[in-house]
Structures are given as structure tokens and as C-alpha cells.
Amino acid sequence: MALDRNNWRSSFPLHDIPHYICPTCNKGLLELDSKNLKEFNSRYSKEISKMKEYEFEWFQDRFITFLQCNNKKCQDYITLIGNVTPEHDYEDGYVSYFYPLLFNPALKIFIPCLKTPEKIVKMLNESFALFWIDKSAAVNKIRIMLEFLMDDQGIERTDTRGKMIALARRIDKFKREHNEDMGKLMEAIKWVGNDGSHAGDIKASDLFDAYEITEYVLELLYEKRKEKLTDLSSKINTAKSSLSKIPNPREPIKYFV
Numbered sequence: 001m002a003l004d005r006n007n008w009r010s011s012f013p014l015h016d017i018p019h020y021i022c023p024t025c026n027k028g029l030l031e032l033d034s035k036n037l038k039e040f041n042s043r044y045s046k047e048i049s050k051m052k053e054y055e056f057e058w059f060q061d062r063f064i065t066f067l068q069c070n071n072k073k074c075q076d077y078i079t080l081i082g083n084v085t086p087e088h089d090y091e092d093g094y095v096s097y098f099y100p101l102l103f104n105p106a107l108k109i110f111i112p113c114l115k116t117p118e119k120i121v122k123m124l125n126e127s128f129a130l131f132w133i134d135k136s137a138a139v140n141k142i143r144i145m146l147e148f149l150m151d152d153q154g155i156e157r158t159d160t161r162g163k164m165i166a167l168a169r170r171i172d173k174f175k176r177e178h179n180e181d182m183g184k185l186m187e188a189i190k191w192v193g194n195d196g197s198h199a200g201d202i203k204a205s206d207l208f209d210a211y212e213i214t215e216y217v218l219e220l221l222y223e224k225r226k227e228k229l230t231d232l233s234s235k236i237n238t239a240k241s242s243l244s245k246i247p248n249p250r251e252p253i254k255y256f257v
């Protein structure tokens, strides 16, 4: 599923909170009750307010709150801390915009398919936690996840002399020996990951690119949706009817006594 990038914008006003899915149950929506929101003036803002001339947009304060899952079976709490800044809105004058820095537990920017190995899920969750505060570190975790993915696909980490094999070479091997098209997707993730390690200036849009391709690669590798649907459609085509209209050859025929 395509990522709704706008939902993961860097800030929001209280009247337009993004639709965050609960990271505990993966079902409920997180709700914020403004009664539970606490804002604090930063030292920086106090200094600015002493100046003869200043703009409201220069203020940068702190906030702390919690969100609660609206799924009756879950109702978990997620703590949120960040910065808050007044921004000019032509209709409402100045409106407070909240910039999240930390969600605990971390929100899942996408939910990897069920059969994704635990080690890969863990690295993704670490990347999601860092998304808000350090984008280069978040993309670095995606690069490490790719190394785990190569391990899981049986591509050796070290050569015959015990020397580490570069990720690019491991992906080339995957392309040659497994699936070239899927390898190209992994290569694109690796390029974004390289910029996180070397250039150090990663934008949210770069991370979204890496997340979106990663989600698709995991689905191809572990969900095998294409294979399942090809198999299903070939069964329907062979039967030339809906499957419920024919006895299932894998199940013994039930006789009514």
C-alpha cells in the first residue's frame, strides 16, 4: 500500500492531528485530549521575549502529552514529547504547531507483512523511532536491515578469507542468483542508505522513498502475494467457476448421515 506521506508531516496544529495508528494493536487510532497537554516556555523563548522587537514565529517551546488508542480492547497510552512553535495562519492569526520528537512506543510508519523475520522488524522499528529526531540515523538502520535481509536470503556476509563483503556486492549476487528485479529495488534502498552514512543530510522524502520500497520488497519476499494470487487464479481458471461451486480436492468429501 502506498505510504500516505502527508500523514507523517513534521508538525500539526491541534485541530488537524494526523491519523496515527496505534503501534500496540495496529488497529486503533490514537487520540489526543488537549486537557493532557502541557506546554513549557523554553529559556530561548524567554530571552526572545525580552528583546525590543521580535516575531512570534521565533518562539520555540516544549510540550509533553500522551495519546490514547481508541480501540476498546487496547486503549494503550503512547507518550509524546516535542517542540511547539506559533505559526501565522491567515484565518486564525497565530496557531500553535506541534513538532513531535519522540513517541514511546514508536509509531510504525508502515506495518511490515506478518512473515517478516523478527530481526528485520526490530531494525525497522528502530528506524521509525529515529525518524522524528535523526533522519540520517533512521536511514542507517534501513541500511543495516538490508544486510539482515541479505543474511536471510543466504547471501554470505564474508568472503573465503573472512573479509566482510560490501553490501553492493551482496546485492549484485542476489540479483544474479535470485531475482534481478527485486535486487534492483534493494539497490535503490542501498543508495538512499549510503547518503545517510556519508552525506548526512537526509530529507523526510528520501526516507519515505526507502520505506515505501522496503515495504514492497518485504511483501514480495515474505508475503508472496503474487505467487498466491497466481495459484488462486489458476485454480479458478481450471475449474472455470468460483471455487465454492466445486468440491475442494484437498478436503475429504463430507457426507451427511
Ligand SMILES: [Zn+2]
Residues within 6 Å of the ligand: 022, 023, 024, 025, 026, 027, 028, 069, 070, 071, 074, 075, 076
Ligand atoms: Zn491500540
